[in-house]
Amino acid sequence: MNRMPEPVNTNSSGNGSELFETNVTARNRKGVIWRVVFLSSTVVGVIALIVLLLTIINDTFGLAAIEYKVPLNEIAPQGKSIEETTCTEADVILQENVSKNRYRTLQNEKPILERSQTECVQLLIFEIAKPVVKATWSLSESITNEAEIQEFTAQKYPEADLVFRKWISKDFITSSQSDDPLRAGIKTAILGSLWIILIVILVAFPIGISAAIYLEEYASDNAVNRIIQTNINNLAGVPSIIYGMLGLAFFVRVLEPITSGAIFGFSDPTTANGRTIISAGLTLSLLILPVIIINAQEAIKAVPISLREASYGLGATKWQTIWFHVLPNAIPGILTGTILSISRAFGETAPLVVVGAATYITFDPENIFSKFTTMPIQVYQWTARPQDAFRNIAAAAIIVLLFLLLTINATAIYLRNRFSRRLV
């Protein structure tokens, strides 16, 4: 950097050079140091994110040693591999190999001849071959130590097949919960999460925005309103488990006749209490309501006063000003806050455990009065199991969770941008 040339004519009182030690180089150096600090922080964040994703992916794919009670090639009809077995053949094989009762149960679930060919093959594998996961390896291990793993499996589980397994698959997303990690799926939890988020959006979004509008635009600055405002600010920081307690005490217990659906005639014997989707949804709505209100208030506050004056100056009423100018200009900000809140609700686990998410359900939620589980809870339960394979499907579930979260966020951001574009 070139220094400015010194003025030729320096007299003591003229340019005041003795009053300043401008020292631009040192000042700029300070700026560079801070810049490096900020950049490093960003890099740390990005690295943390990458590590997180890699860890999950690492657990989602990899080798698995699977042992079959009956080898697959012994089940398959003569001259065919098991994948080529037709349903007619499978029907015969099943009748020969499973008990009469089990066969009847299977027929009741869905007549075997009406099932698809893949379903029939799955049936043969799980009913007769009865695979058991003996050991699993992560993706990195599978790639780097393949020879060792093969050797290890051959020694320790001579019966087992070593296969490269994608734990996340179409079957995983479309199957219900199961004791067997090979058959367990996330469908019930996906539906539970979506139902709950739907309730949260329908409840928290309108109430939150309405409250924010009232507090910002109508409430006068008096003691009562200041107390309300302070309380909302504090509620935003209350740990989520406390909301779980509230939900349990109020929605599950006090409002049981309503939240169990009994008074609407939904008296399902398995859900004869308030531990339902509606209770969970309302609890999570309360949880994120303060955050939505505060965010919406900030967004409303950020609408410039000049715009309001312009509107009032043309003879607009207060409501016309709010509806035509304040809200359209605040909506992008409001939506940003709401997106973040809803993401939080989507990933929330603790309050739902307290409210009573089912630990093990195999049937899908049918309405808001059904028992439920959600994806984070499913992940939590799977990681708590002793068998290795559940860790792999937990990782797969996390990928599904992240994917759904990103989809919801992307939709909301798309909507927000469309709102914003209309304004400019």
Next chain:
Amino acid sequence: MSLSFKIQTANSVEAIDFNPDGVHAIEVKNLNVYYGSFRAVKDVTLGIARQKITAMIGPSGCGKSTVLRSFNRMNDLVAISRTEGQVLFHGKNIYEPDVDPVEVRKRVGMVFQKPNPFPKSIYENVAWGARINGFKGKKSDMDNLVEQSLRRAALWDEVKDKLDQSGLSLSGGQQQRLCIARTIAIVPDIILMDEPCSALDPISTLKIEDLMRELVQDYTIIIVTHNMQQAARVSDYTAFFTLTDNRAGFLMEYGDTTQLFTNPKEQVTEDYITGRFG
């Protein structure tokens, strides 16, 4: 130049019983405005001549903007403000409890210091005010209203091909004329201008001043300005405000612009307009 839609819409929103009284568009009697316990304006009494331009000048903080904003009850938007005294509009005190400030603002339009067009299209900027005030015309009437208003604001030729573009895409001077156009579109009796040129370059300023001379044939215009040349150039009457020792603004001298600038009665006025203080 008289506008056909003027009569039409003015009749449709006639709600307050205003008694047309003759000379004055607005009469102010003993106006005091307080912000909390601070008295910003002290005992102002003056009459604003109809279809003339009245300029309000004075040093910063002398309350001239506050007086201007009391003419359409804009001060109501400041929660801590309190107004005493009377502002008579067609003989009716607009601060009486039965008067809705919304109706006052429809009759007394306002142009602000910083151009503040809505983040909408140019067309919508002009049409919106008329629409929310219950404009009864059809789409073609609205098109006509928008065109007439933009023409009167001397902006039509510059924007007629891009009415669907954002009002914010215009230059500062154009934006201010757009704001004037949208004020004209609600067919007010009076147009208040709060330092309308302070954010504009000299050429844009000149255009707005020409426009004001044009508009005064139909409207009463009151302008607050820091620019004394502007007041001298454009106004018919000038009100000079200054401060008391406890910073309350009051009306020092009021009269014909030429007379006030060439032969002021008060020494303080002369000091101010000659640049010796303020």
